[in-house]
Amino acid sequence: MTAGRLLRRARGFTLVEAVLVIVIVGILGAIVAVFIRGPVGGYRDTAARAAVTDEADLALRRVARDLRMALPNSVRVNPNGDAIEFLLTKTGGRYLAAEDFGLSGTPLDFNNTDPATNRDFTVVGGTSVRIDPDDYIVVYNLGEGSAPSDAYLARSGGTDRNIERVESVNMADPNNPVVRLKFNTFATQVTPMTSPGRRFQVVDFPVSYVCERQGDGSDALVRYWDYPINAAQLTPPQGNPRRAVIAARVANCAGMFAYGSAASRRSALVVMNLLLRVPQGGNATVRLVHQVHVDNTP
Secondary structure, eight states, X not given: OOHHHHHHHTSOOOHHHHHHHHHHHHHHHHHHHHHHXXXXXXXXXHHHHHHHHHHHHHHHHHHHHHHTTBOTTOOEEXXXXXXXXXXXEEEEEEEOOTTOTTOOSOOXXXXXXXXXXXXXXXXXXXXXXXXXXXXXXEOSOOOXXXXXXXXXXXXXXXXXXXXXXXXXXXXXXXXXXXEEESSOGGGGOSSOOOOTTOEEEEEEEEEEXXXXXXXXXXXXXXXXXSOOOOSSOOSSXXXXXXXXXXXXXXXXXXXXXXXXXXXXXXXXXXXXXXXXXXXXXXXXXXXXXXXXXXXXXO
C-alpha cells in the first residue's frame, strides 16, 4: 500500500459532508422541537396553575380556620364584599350564676348597684385555654343592632354593654378559677342579658381580611389583627394593627366575601370567592370558591 493511498483514507470528512450533517441535525432538531413544544408549554402552564391553586386554597383555609373561631354574631362583611371582620375567640366557659344553687363560688352579677366593686365571678369547670389579663369577656352576643348584646360596642363609652376586659385571674383552684373584671359592665345593663346556658366567650382581638391595592399596583388579600374593637367596620382597621399578605395577584376584589341575611344568620354560611392571576399567564386566572358554616348560637 502506497503512502498516497494511506493519506487519502485518513483524511476524514470533507467540508461538504460536515455541512450536510449539520443541516440534517438542524432539521431533525426543528422537527422534534415542534412536537415537544406543546407538551412542555402545557406542563409549564399546568404547573403554574397548580401553584396558584395551592396558594388560593391555603389562603381560603386560613380564613376558614379563623372563621370557625369567630365570636357568635360577630361576622360582618362590608357592602362591596371585599372585606370581612369578626372577633376571634380563644376559649370559652360557663360562669357561675346566682341561680346555681349548691355550687360554691362567686356568681357573675347582672343586677349589682355597685359594678365598680363587685367584679369577680367563678368559672365553673375551668377553661381549655388560660384566660389572660386584658382579654375580653363576652356574654350572650347577638350582634349589630342588638344593644346591649353587641360586642362591637366595647369602646362606645357607655356602660350598657356585654363585653368587658379582664383585670386578673385567680388560679388557686384551676378547675374553678375566679376572673376579676376591670368593671362589671354586665351589671349596668338596663335589661339584664344573661346567657340561657350560662356561657361566656373569651375574645383575644378582632381580625379582618381585606382585599386592597398594594404599592406595586396589584391587589392582594391581607390579614389584619391585634387592633382596637370599633363599632363601625373600618377598612383597613385603625390603630396599629399587625398585617400579613395572605394571597397576592388578586384579579377581582369585589364580591370576594358574602354573608347570609340577618334573618338566616343563626346558622349561616360565609361564601368566599377568590380569583387569582396566573403569573406570566397573560389573562389566565384561577378561581376557588369556599363555604364556611358559622354557628351563631350565643
